[in-house]
Amino acid sequence: MILFRGNCQMQFCAEAATAAGLPAGFASLASPVTLARSPGFVPPLLAKMIAAAGVGEYLHTRELADQFLPPPESPRPDVLVVNLFHENTPLFLHEREGHAFYIDPRALDAAPAFGRFIKRHYRAIAPNPATYLDRLANMLLAWREALPDIPLIVCGRMSHFPGLGPSPHSYLQGWGEACFDAGREFAAWAADLPGVRYLDADRIMAGVMARSGTPVEAHFPFLRVRPADDGALAISRDLEHAGGLWPAIVAKVEEALETGQVAYAPDEAVPASWDKPFAPERLDEAAMLPLLISGSNYKAARAVGQFFFRPETDFTELLVTAAPYMPVCHNLLSMVRAYGRWRKNPVLAGWCEAHARTAATFTANGEAYREEYLGKIEDLARMLLAPGTV
Known part of the structure; x- marks a missing residue:
């Protein structure tokens, strides 16, 4: 079984794996902070209060067990795949015990008794975007220690090439500034961990686009649009959702499981056009x-x-x-x-x-x-x- 962990990108990969006839599972993650501050178990009172208030839906599939515990060893997955998932905010930090978790703040209004419990014992925090890769590295090391014999694949995210514009956007704060330097340093570090392989999303997506022969808009159609200060529109392209990428990642995971290595085809190279200004179709x-x-x-x-x-x-x-x-x-x-x-x-x-x-x-x-x-x-x-x- 391929066990995917992360945000919706890994969910899409799990769905693509299932469609290809491969056994796959998926779990959402909220932030590396929840594991780093975990007491080693799901806080029982917190779980009880969420269940009693009926606000589990506001976890948005970030189940408490997945927030506080490493992936389960049984049933044993053939491989664990995690992406550079963006963090959900705010997190709620327990003032005395120190653990942190995510739930949509609207849950506090939907169930007033639960809201009073949270406000009495927790305070809202937002992790520093500048130290995200450090937090993720610590999470990977914790997983490697907890699951030493299970292959681990880290899936990168799309870099902010101007040709993928206008103004490429990721939901991971600060990624546009970090992707070409700190992001690549992190990829090299992760690939050197024992039993860990790193997938270059840029190269895989370049192959998808080369084989399809279709423009950027066909693969990344979603735009974020807001009024600009000068009265015009500020438009940025969502790089989180690329339909053709997920089956290609699954194929690369399969290949890595078979060979123990990650290899790229000749057409899986970032084209020169990505470094040029964006031109809309x-x-x-x-x-x-x-x-x-x-x-x-x-x-x-x-x-x-x-x-x-x-x-x-x-x-x-x-x-x-x-x-x-x-x-x-x-x-x-x-x-x-x-x-x-x-x-x-x-x-x-x-x-x-x-x-x-x-x-x-x-x-x-x-x-x-x-x-x-x-x-x-x-x-x-x-x-x-x-x-x-x-």
Whole structure:
């Protein structure tokens, strides 16, 4: 069995492994701090209070056992794979006992008695981004000590090459500044640990893109958009979600298990274009509509991303046409909301109405997710229909 640990990137890898017929497991991690400060067991009162308050959903799959304990040795995995996962904040630090854990702060309001317990015994903290790699190194050493005979693979994350822009973004704070120096030093250090191999995400993704022949937008379609100080838009590309990367990582893990080494093919080399300024693709509406109605969050986001680089055209009507077919996805919704705030076209309220009907029936990620998602649609509609919007 391949045991993946980390954030959603490792979850996607576990899903890709399962789709390939490989036994795989996954567990979410919140921060290396939770293991570093662990008493060696799950604090029983904390577990009891979370269960009694019914707020386990607010752990967002970062289960207490995975926060406080190293991966279990039984059933024995064939390999343990962990990525450079971003940290969830805030963490809650016990004032007297010193342990720390993550739960969504909204849990404190959802269950007032639990909130009083947390406020009485814990205080919120945020780890220093500058020392993240040190924390991760300590976690890996602890895992290596706890599981000395299990192969360990560390999966890197995408570096912030300008050609992957505009303004590449990672959810790991400070990674843009660290990826080309401290990140590579960490990779070399990890690869020298006994029984540890390091996977270069840049090289693996370069191979995926070379073999597909498709542009950056097809692999990293999600954008983060906000107003800039000069009244324009500040646009950054989300490098966390790259659909084609996960099966390629799984294949590389399989290969490393068979050979004991990590090797790269000739096409798995960072191309020169990644070091050049980003140039957006340009699709016409005839090409965008099939993407929007495909039911794929990646394809739909690729189309919506076009809108922000075409200020001369209002694509609101196109969005409304596609609304009944667009999938429930927070990253995609964030882009549509940004477009609505930018254009302020009340016609987009029709998109909100249609998409809310889809979202109302989406329960796969739990009730808290559904309520938050519907609330964001409602907020967008309210803004669009406010007097004086246009």
